[in-house]
Amino acid sequence: MATSDVGAVKRALFEDIDAERERLRTLARDIWDNPEVALRESESSERLQSVLREEGFEVEAGAGGIDTAFVARYGEEDPVVGTMGEYDALPGMSQRATAERDPVEPGAPGHGCGHNLFGVGSLGGALAVKRAIERGDLSGSVVFFGTPAEEAGGGKVYMVRDGAFDDVDAIVSWHPGWYNAPSKGSCLANDGFDFTFRGETSHAAAAPESGRSALDAVQLMNTGVEYMREHVPDAARIHYVVRNGGAAANVVPGEASVEYIVRAPEREEVERISEWVRDIAGAAATMTRTDLDATKTAGMYGVLPNHALADAVRENMDLVDFPLDDEQAAFAEDLRETLGDAEGALKQLPESEREAARESAMFSRPIDALDEGEVGSYSTDSGDVSWNVPLGRFTAATWVVGTPAHSWQAVAAGRDLGTVGMAFAAKTIAATLADLLGDDELRARARAEFEERSADHDYESPLPEDADPYELVSR
Ligand SMILES: [Zn+2]
Numbered sequence: 001m002a003t004s005d006v007g008a009v010k011r012a013l014f015e016d017i018d019a020e021r022e023r024l025r026t027l028a029r030d031i032w033d034n035p036e037v038a039l040r041e042s043e044s045s046e047r048l049q050s051v052l053r054e055e056g057f058e059v060e061a062g063a064g065g066i067d068t069a070f071v072a073r074y075g076e077e078d079p080v081v082g083t084m085g086e087y088d089a090l091p092g093m094s095q096r097a098t099a100e101r102d103p104v105e106p107g108a109p110g111h112g113c114g115h116n117l118f119g120v121g122s123l124g125g126a127l128a129v130k131r132a133i134e135r136g137d138l139s140g141s142v143v144f145f146g147t148p149a150e151e152a153g154g155g156k157v158y159m160v161r162d163g164a165f166d167d168v169d170a171i172v173s174w175h176p177g178w179y180n181a182p183s184k185g186s187c188l189a190n191d192g193f194d195f196t197f198r199g200e201t202s203h204a205a206a207a208p209e210s211g212r213s214a215l216d217a218v219q220l221m222n223t224g225v226e227y228m229r230e231h232v233p234d235a236a237r238i239h240y241v242v243r244n245g246g247a248a249a250n251v252v253p254g255e256a257s258v259e260y261i262v263r264a265p266e267r268e269e270v271e272r273i274s275e276w277v278r279d280i281a282g283a284a285a286t287m288t289r290t291d292l293d294a295t296k297t298a299g300m301y302g303v304l305p306n307h308a309l310a311d312a313v314r315e316n317m318d319l320v321d322f323p324l325d326d327e328q329a330a331f332a333e334d335l336r337e338t339l340g341d342a343e344g345a346l347k348q349l350p351e352s353e354r355e356a357a358r359e360s361a362m363f364s365r366p367i368d369a370l371d372e373g374e375v376g377s378y379s380t381d382s383g384d385v386s387w388n389v390p391l392g393r394f395t396a397a398t399w400v401v402g403t404p405a406h407s408w409q410a411v412a413a414g415r416d417l418g419t420v421g422m423a424f425a426a427k428t429i430a431a432t433l434a435d436l437l438g439d440d441e442l443r444a445r446a447r448a449e450f451e452e453r454s455a456d457h458d459y460e461s462p463l464p465e466d467a468d469p470y471e472l473v474s475r
Helices: 003-019 021-033 042-054 115-135 155-161 214-231 267-288 307-317 326-337 351-359 382-386 408-413 419-438 440-453 469-473
Strands: 058-061 070-074 080-085 141-146 170-177 181-183 189-198 237-244 255-264 291-300 391-397
Touching: 003 021, 003 115, 003 419, 021 042, 021 115, 021 419, 042 058, 042 070, 042 115, 042 141, 070 115, 080 115, 080 419, 115 141, 115 170, 115 419, 155 291, 155 382, 170 307, 170 382, 170 419, 170 440, 181 307, 189 214, 189 267, 214 237, 214 255, 214 267, 255 267, 267 291, 307 391, 307 419, 307 440, 326 408, 382 391, 391 419, 419 440
Parallel strands: 080 141, 080 170, 170 391
Antiparallel strands: 058 070, 070 141, 181 391, 189 255, 189 291, 237 255
8 A cells, every 4th residue: 555545545444434324323322222241242242243244254153152252354365454342231230321310221231331332333443444455445354353241251361262363463442431542551460269168057156166167268368368468569459259158147157258359460460469369268268177169260461552553543543533413512511510520530631631621521632642651450351362462452532521431421421422432433443454454564563562562471361271251250
């Protein structure tokens, strides 16, 4: 692709996405209207798959042993570029597209993380690139990865273990948020565990001497971990909940269980802390004469940033429009009223950008990465992808300024208002994938950076051996 052609190719990609705008909006709305939680997102997955099949993609479902995962590929040739889409909802987040708290159905799921937009935005980008390949504007192949169960267990980690991301040159992906910026940061690697202790039940008053309390073991374990906590690096996070503490105070609990998550910036650190936690669990069993069943339920890597790809994303953002209509702008203002003071959230922005974010409920002007050199206190299954293929990530503004993820305001914005940011994401993805297909040098730089950042650590799946996502997520 000669430099003079690049602009024309991108304009054609954007026109394609504009022509598809109604279809993409409808698709995102249909998934929003029928929110499905992790591993049960079958209709959402099917809706995306059927569009891709219709468009001539070769679609294979079931990657990583997850029925709702799929890989859709168009093209036979190298290079191969890809994007990812999520589509799972969150339990209990049901909310109408209104500027007041009002569930569609109390207790039902809802799209509190914007994954209906995430899936369809990425799909829009992949479709446009496919058309450009078809027209002969670009050469190579494009892959859309349908990645389920982000909110529970991390579907991508299973897909990585299955080799779904092998033989891809680079991936560009995004997540809904309230600003438009590439990401240059990392996040925390993690491990998840279930510790179940088994003792002996007995009458707590009449025969305590014949009981062995599993709850005592849980409490001693938690106390042990609290004493350990001072002696791990500051950035580490260890959290737990008691899943089962027994049934009645007058019965010595014969079974009790506690769920743990261990997080730290480096995978090795997570493993060191996890081993310590497991030792403490074993010691608690010894102290209480109970048996321990320790099960690792999840594991993830932190994200390897890729500045070459983030810079390409950032440049493309400047070419993309953000056409909010009057009704959407008014709804955004109403939603902002419900969020209270956004000053805390605005502190994430450089001072020079805060005024613009104060002025409008939708902050659409693209900005530079906010997280360069930082390790965010969160984990994502995109981390494992980033250790296997160069991954460019960004955030697009689908929510009102300051909206936290997993809030009802995020759900409310996701049915229509957020489709503007979704189209912005589709265009940014399409343009960056076009750069990757046409520019050997960009691909080489992204690859070299990936090799350099991953040089001191060989990726090994953090999942327990033979892990079955369905069994682990239901625990
Ligand atoms: Zn999310």
